[in-house]
Amino acid sequence: MPEFTHRRVVITGLGAVSSLGIGADAFSNGIRAARSGVSPITSFDAAGFPYTNAGEVKDFEPSAVLERIRPERWGRSSLLAAAAARLAVQDSGLDPGELSRSAAGSVMGTTSGESTVVQQLTEQWVAHGLQGLDPALIAQAPASRIANAVNHELQLTGDAQTIPTACSASNYALGYAYDLVRTGEADYMLAGGAESVNRYTHAGFYRLGALAESTCQPFDVDRAGIITAEGGVSLLLEPLEYAVQRGARIYAEVLGYAVNCDAAHMVHPDPTSIANCIRQAHRNAGIEPDQVDYICAHGTGTPTNDATEVRAVREVFGDRLPPISSIKSMIGHTMGAASGFGALVCCKALEGDFLPPTANVQTVDPALGPGLDCVPGQARPARLDVVQNHGFAFGGNNAITILGRLT
Amino acid sequence: MPKTHTRGTVEPLAITGAGVVSAAGLGLAALGDAIAGKPLADSPPADPQPGDYPAGPMMPVPPVDFTEHLGRKGLRHLDRTTKLGLLACKLALDGTGEQTSDPATGVVMGTSTGSIRSTAEFCRDTLVHDRPYLVDAGSFPNTVMNCCAGQIAIRYGLHGVNATLAGGQLSSLLALRYARNALVGRQSPRLLVGGVEELGPQSAWAWHLAGDLAPEAGLGEGCAVFAVSGPQETDPDGGAAAPAGDGRPTAPALAWLLACEVAYLGGEVHRGRQAEGLAGVIERAMGRSGVHPEEVDLVSMGAGGRRGLRRIEERAVTAALGRVPERLLRAGEAIGECYSAAGSLQLAALLGDWQARPESAGRVGLVTAVGSDGNAGCVVVRAPAPVG
Numbered sequence: 001m002p003e004f005t006h007r008r009v010v011i012t013g014l015g016a017v018s019s020l021g022i023g024a025d026a027f028s029n030g031i032r033a034a035r036s037g038v039s040p041i042t043s044f045d046a047a048g049f050p051y052t053n054a055g056e057v058k059d060f061e062p063s064a065v066l067e068r069i070r071p072e073r074w075g076r077s078s079l080l081a082a083a084a085a086r087l088a089v090q091d092s093g094l095d096p097g098e099l100s101r102s103a104a105g106s107v108m109g110t111t112s113g114e115s116t117v118v119q120q121l122t123e124q125w126v127a128h129g130l131q132g133l134d135p136a137l138i139a140q141a142p143a144s145r146i147a148n149a150v151n152h153e154l155q156l157t158g159d160a161q162t163i164p165t166a167c168s169a170s171n172y173a174l175g176y177a178y179d180l181v182r183t184g185e186a187d188y189m190l191a192g193g194a195e196s197v198n199r200y201t202h203a204g205f206y207r208l209g210a211l212a213e214s215t216c217q218p219f220d221v222d223r224a225g226i227i228t229a230e231g232g233v234s235l236l237l238e239p240l241e242y243a244v245q246r247g248a249r250i251y252a253e254v255l256g257y258a259v260n261c262d263a264a265h266m267v268h269p270d271p272t273s274i275a276n277c278i279r280q281a282h283r284n285a286g287i288e289p290d291q292v293d294y295i296c297a298h299g300t301g302t303p304t305n306d307a308t309e310v311r312a313v314r315e316v317f318g319d320r321l322p323p324i325s326s327i328k329s330m331i332g333h334t335m336g337a338a339s340g341f342g343a344l345v346c347c348k349a350l351e352g353d354f355l356p357p358t359a360n361v362q363t364v365d366p367a368l369g370p371g372l373d374c375v376p377g378q379a380r381p382a383r384l385d386v387v388q389n390h391g392f393a394f395g396g397n398n399a400i401t402i403l404g405r406l407t
Numbered sequence: 408m409p410k411t412h413t414r415g416t417v418e419p420l421a422i423t424g425a426g427v428v429s430a431a432g433l434g435l436a437a438l439g440d441a442i443a444g445k446p447l448a449d450s451p452p453a454d455p456q457p458g459d460y461p462a463g464p465m466m467p468v469p470p471v472d473f474t475e476h477l478g479r480k481g482l483r484h485l486d487r488t489t490k491l492g493l494l495a496c497k498l499a500l501d502g503t504g505e506q507t508s509d510p511a512t513g514v515v516m517g518t519s520t521g522s523i524r525s526t527a528e529f530c531r532d533t534l535v536h537d538r539p540y541l542v543d544a545g546s547f548p549n550t551v552m553n554c555c556a557g558q559i560a561i562r563y564g565l566h567g568v569n570a571t572l573a574g575g576q577l578s579s580l581l582a583l584r585y586a587r588n589a590l591v592g593r594q595s596p597r598l599l600v601g602g603v604e605e606l607g608p609q610s611a612w613a614w615h616l617a618g619d620l621a622p623e624a625g626l627g628e629g630c631a632v633f634a635v636s637g638p639q640e641t642d643p644d645g646g647a648a649a650p651a652g653d654g655r656p657t658a659p660a661l662a663w664l665l666a667c668e669v670a671y672l673g674g675e676v677h678r679g680r681q682a683e684g685l686a687g688v689i690e691r692a693m694g695r696s697g698v699h700p701e702e703v704d705l706v707s708m709g710a711g712g713r714r715g716l717r718r719i720e721e722r723a724v725t726a727a728l729g730r731v732p733e734r735l736l737r738a739g740e741a742i743g744e745c746y747s748a749a750g751s752l753q754l755a756a757l758l759g760d761w762q763a764r765p766e767s768a769g770r771v772g773l774v775t776a777v778g779s780d781g782n783a784g785c786v787v788v789r790a791p792a793p794v795g
């Protein structure tokens with residue numbers, strides 16, 4: 001039986017297009033300062049909605065970042081993805097020509113793909129009938145364009161893989177990209193996710209009763225739900241050996257990951273299944289629970305998610321819970337990009353020795369039990385060695401990644 | 408910096424079940440008959456009326472009583488994409504001869520947009536009602552693209568890897584590639600892997616207006632799903648998937664899944680050179696499968712109805728094999744263009760052909776695909792060795 005080559009895989013480049021700013025530093029500085037990226041919706045006419053806040057990226061000018069993509073030919077999610085990937089490569093110091101000549105590709109997660117394109121097409125349907133759809137917009141509609149955009153912008157010839165596993169999709173992407181590099185299928189991979197704020201996602205979450213009026217308050221006794229949000233995020237993965245050879249800055253090593261499925265309900269998470277996913281991620285990463293220094297929570301701020309997530313964590317960690325915080329308290333729920341932003345913050349926390357905060361916590365929900373440190377209000381200095389990043393989704397798609405300081 | 412790493416030979420994985428839903432009806436044999444020239448039943452699209460579709464040949468799945476196959480419970484909110492996926496998975500699981508499904512089994516489904524109809528109709532509701540939020544909450548999960556895979560897991564109790572892969576025309580091949588990684592990496596002992604596409608008025612008009620298809624090309628729909636076992640359940644010498652000591656019956660392999668290679672050829676380096684690019688992908692796939700071009704006598708082609716791409720694919724296959732292959736299958740001509748599901752239905756066509764031809768034992772087939780977005784790929788499969 002042929003042997004698989006297993007290489008150590010590290011993260012050497014970070015890119016973010018977020019409501020807190022463009023670039024990994026702008027984003028993570030915003031998180032570290034507990035700033036809010038939530039504001040009144042302007043990307044669609046929110047009149048008629050009872051709740052009108054979202055985590056929109058207001059100052060994204062695609063042509064300021066993108067070098068090859070012609071913005072008018074691509075949907076918003078693709079542009080967010082390609083820009084984040086371009087920024088990640090810039091951050092890595094890797095020569096873009098070397099990258100494009102290598103076995104390299106992208107894996108990008110999303111929930112609703114090119115949702116603003118679909119929204120525009122639907123408006124045309126309502127106004128003019130299906131025969132009135134604009135062919136140029138039709139070409140922009142497939143969700144698979146998101147990874148294509150990354151490959152196109154960076155002239156990559158390897159896998160162009162979009163993974164639409166909803167709100168855990170970026171962790172799926174990171175895990176798959178890690179495998180492709182680890183096993184030698186690829187030498188460099190861009191992994192991450194992209195999402196666009198749109199009318200129908202906002203309506204759907206409102207109708208489910210899962211939307212907060214104006215503020216996302218994970219772990220708070222008065223938490224009311226999510227804030228819909230958007231962004232693009234990308235991480236550059238390469239073998240440790242290459243990173244060392246080229247003297248790259250290494251943010252983190254990808255230690256392992258796991259994915260599984262609740263197979264129980266489309267929208268209600270299952271704590272036992274999540275606990276199983278955590279345990280499997282620990283086994284795959286070769287760590288024990290007591291090595292985990294921080295959990296970047298899925299932490300949507302709905303009553304159900306946070307209770308389920310903390311229960312699952314307790315099943316695995318017992319009474320010794322690592323600090324667990326939610327960046328969604330600041331940027332809202334970026335859906336398919338959410339666990340990518342989580343992974344990026346984990347890298348920055350490892351690099352900068354801090355615990356990312358949970359904003360907007362007035363009173364930690366006592367029903368979540370004792371000993372819950374959600375890093376309320378502000379970031380704290382801390383040396384972290386192993387961090388755990390959560391992503392859960394509709395469809396019961398759980399995905400957990402484990403990152404570690406390079407040793 | 409020189410890159411010394413070379414990608415090695417892949418482990419064969421056993422395909423032990425196939426579930427097929429297409430314009431030809433249910434099963435491999437019906438698909439094979441259609442490719443052999445048997446006329447399709449003259450079915451109109453299920454719903455809404457044919458008048459809501461553009462002119463041109465529509466090749467829907469013939470009317471199926473989903474409740475007969477799936478039971479009445481829980482179907483009310485499900486869209487057609489999900490029901491096609493559920494049905495194909497049921498047929499694939501039935502084909503493995505097992506009474507109950509193993510909860511460690513996972514699902515890997517290719518779909519490029521999910522149900523575009525579900526999403527568009529849900530989005531439309533935000534525009535046409537008195538208030539934009541007066542949507543049906545029960546239909547909201549249908550708008551996320553992993554709905555089908557999630558529902559399959561729920562119905563059949565499958566807690567393993569559950570992934571949805573989008574890649575346009577390559578979606579099914581990308582699902583097979585993802586599944587290979589998950590199985591060889593021991594993430595699940597077995598996966599249901601395939602691709603799904605639904606024919607609806609929104610997607611039909613989109614195809615019509617985009618002008619990508621040759622005028623005579625029909626629009627199809629369907630789903631093919633394969634039960635694929637990981638190395639720990641695979642006995643490459645015996646030509647069958649061995650039971651993992653749990654008393655499950657041994658399911659004979661329908662075929663061996665070898666390499667699945669893909670590339671993005673949409674960039675400047677491949678402008679005007681996509682045929683060479685695809686040929687390189689096919690050569691790499693054969694090489695990583697340990698297969699010589701002369702062992703390949705059957706190629707299941709993907710780009711039949713797509714303007715410009717058909718010639719690229721033909722040139723690439725001829726270049727990679729060093730000859731025009733003895734036999735070509737064009738599933739799309741028989742059952743219509745099936746986009747995300749195309750690759751899985753091409754593989755089903757190939758398996759169906761082998762089942763009808765015992766002389767194919769031990770032979771090698773290719774499934775090739777190239778999309779107008781520049782994604783391209785090739786899957787290599789080997790027919791089981793001759794019995795005895």
